[in-house]
Amino acid sequence: MLPIDLTGKRAFVAGVADDKGYGWAIVRALVRAGASICVGTWPPVLRIFTKSLERGKLDVALPGGGEIGLEKIYPLDAAFDTQADVPEDVRTDKRYVELTAYTIQEVADRLRADFGEPCLDIIVHSLANGPEVQRALIDTSRSGYLAAVSASAYSMVSLLQRFGPLTRPGGALVSLSYLAAERVIPGYGGGMSSAKAALESDTRTLAFEAGRRWGLRVNTISAGPLASRAAKAIGTIDKMVDYYRLNAALPEANTADEVGIVAAFLCSPLASGITGETLHVDKGYHVMGMQAEPRLAPE
Ligand code: NAD
Numbered sequence: 001m002l003p004i005d006l007t008g009k010r011a012f013v014a015g016v017a018d019d020k021g022y023g024w025a026i027v028r029a030l031v032r033a034g035a036s037i038c039v040g041t042w043p044p045v046l047r048i049f050t051k052s053l054e055r056g057k058l059d060v061a062l063p064g065g066g067e068i069g070l071e072k073i074y075p076l077d078a079a080f081d082t083q084a085d086v087p088e089d090v091r092t093d094k095r096y097v098e099l100t101a102y103t104i105q106e107v108a109d110r111l112r113a114d115f116g117e118p119c120l121d122i123i124v125h126s127l128a129n130g131p132e133v134q135r136a137l138i139d140t141s142r143s144g145y146l147a148a149v150s151a152s153a154y155s156m157v158s159l160l161q162r163f164g165p166l167t168r169p170g171g172a173l174v175s176l177s178y179l180a181a182e183r184v185i186p187g188y189g190g191g192m193s194s195a196k197a198a199l200e201s202d203t204r205t206l207a208f209e210a211g212r213r214w215g216l217r218v219n220t221i222s223a224g225p226l227a228s229r230a231a232k233a234i235g236t237i238d239k240m241v242d243y244y245r246l247n248a249a250l251p252e253a254n255t256a257d258e259v260g261i262v263a264a265f266l267c268s269p270l271a272s273g274i275t276g277e278t279l280h281v282d283k284g285y286h287v288m289g290m291q292a293e294p295r296l297a298p299e
Contacts, residue, residue, distance in 0.1 A: 004261075004268045007034035010120055011267070012111065014040040014076055014159060015127030017049045019058040021228035022176050023126035025260030031068050033264045035122065038111070040076030042127070043095050043102055049073070074110060075102040078127055078155035079147075081162075082106070104155070108162040118168040122267040125159055125175035128152040132190030134235050145191035152195035153202065160206055164214050171216040172267040173206075175199055176223055176259075177278060179286055187236045200278050207276030217275035219266045224254040224282030247292045249284025 011030050016023035016039040027037050041049050050073060052058050060068040077096075080086050080103040090096055101110055111119060129151035132144030156175050164171075180188040181196035200220055207218040225231065225240040234240075245253045259281045265271055266279065280286045 002270065004029075004033040004264050004270060006030060006122070006264065006268055009035045009122060009267075010038065010071070010115070011035045011122035011124060012038045012040065012120055012163065013124040013126060014078060014155075015042075015125065017041050017045040018052065018229055019060075020256075021126070021230060022223060022226060022256055022259050023124070024058075025256035026124050026126060026174075026263040027070075027260075028062065028068055028257065029260035029264035030122065030124075030267070032062055033268065035264075036071045037068075038072045038074060039070055040074050040078070040107060043075045043077055043093075043099055046073075046075050046099075047095070072114065074107050075099045076104070076107050077102050078104060078125075078159065079129070079151045080104065081158050104158045104162050108166060111163070111166055118166055120163060120166045121168055121171050123159060123163050123167070123171070123173040124263065124267075125156045125173065127155065128176075128192065128195065128230060130190040130192040130195065133192050133233055134187075134189060136189045137191065137193065140190050145194065148191035149195045149198055152192065153198035156199060157202060157206065160210055160216075160218070164210055164216060167214055167216055169215055170269065170272070171214060172271070173210070173216065173218045174263045174266045175203065175220045177203075177220045178225075179222055179280075179282065181222070181278075183286075185240075187234060187240075203278060204276045211275055217266075217271070219271075219274060219277045219279060221259055221262055221266070222278050222280045222282065222286065223259045224248070224285055226254070226256055226259075228256075244283065244285050247285065247288060248282065249287055251292070252283060254281060254283050 082105045130148035177196045180193040181200045203220045210216040231237040262281050
């Protein structure tokens with residue numbers, strides 16, 4: 001038996017606010033493998049997340065028994081590197097005003113203060129935001145495009161820049177990408193396809209740079225569609241899931257847990273030879289060159 005063993009490792013998972021998305025599934029897989037987990041949650045949804053957790057409204061059950069327990073929840077707005085970047089209207093927003101630290105640098109400083117340095121083995125980037133995602137790229141404003149790339153792609157660079165020094169030898173970062181980085185996905189607009197293309201390209205460059213600097217591996221998972229809260233903003237996510245179910249090489253929808261387990265594998269010593277990789281976890285949809293259903297599927 002070759003188990004994914006992350007006993008004694010600490011992960012920071014950025015982009016968890018409910019139990020419906022890929023971030024939560026990655027948390028579940030990492031906990032199953034024995035890691036302790038800190039999460040970073042976007043301030044606008046922090047309260048609802050912590051209340052849901054306290055009131056037992058989230059699916060914390062682990063297969064085979066036991067429950068997901070989080071070591072610590074940090075507020076994190078990955079669109080900001082330091083307090084100097086935070087505009088006045090955000091700083092004084094009621095969801096931010098009582099928080100003392102939520103920029104990427106401040107969260108790195110809090111981790112260092114809470115656990116010492118080095119204190120991290122795994123960094124997960126599972127967040128994206130494109131305010132104009134429903135607009136075709138050709139109709140996207142400059143500010144919408146830059147906001148998508150800032151929150152969804154540069155955030156990974158900044159996270160690695162600031163959390164990398166906290167990592168222990170053998171560390172790994174994994175992020176979540178989507179096929180729109182490499183193929184046309186109508187409806188995935190607002191510069192989000194550009195952000196995912198940047199994320200995948202940066203995965204390669206950062207794999208080299210972080211590999212040389214900290215011995216840290218950097219990979220991304222190109223995941224199939226999932227009806228998460230963020231994906232619902234696209235407006236067509238249920239159709240996308242159905243389309244994949246009909247047309248992927250394996251004619252079924254991928255589950256969040258399938259992605260979570262691959263993330264745990266990529267962050268484990270079993271994947272010590274893999275870095276700079278974009279790994280598709282989409283039931284083989286990405287290899288298709290033509291619609292399979294309704295008439296062309298094999299008999
Ligand atoms: P999700 O809603 O579970 O996760 C997205 C998270 O990003 C949310 O928790 C949200 O609060 C957070 N977020 C948004 N802006 C932020 C900011 N500025 N700072 C910090 N956090 C912020 O949805 P998901 O679909 O599981 O998304 C996770 C990742 O998976 C994203 O990178 C997404 O693009 C990617 N992905 C999703 C799909 C899909 O179909 N759902 C497919 C491929 C890739």
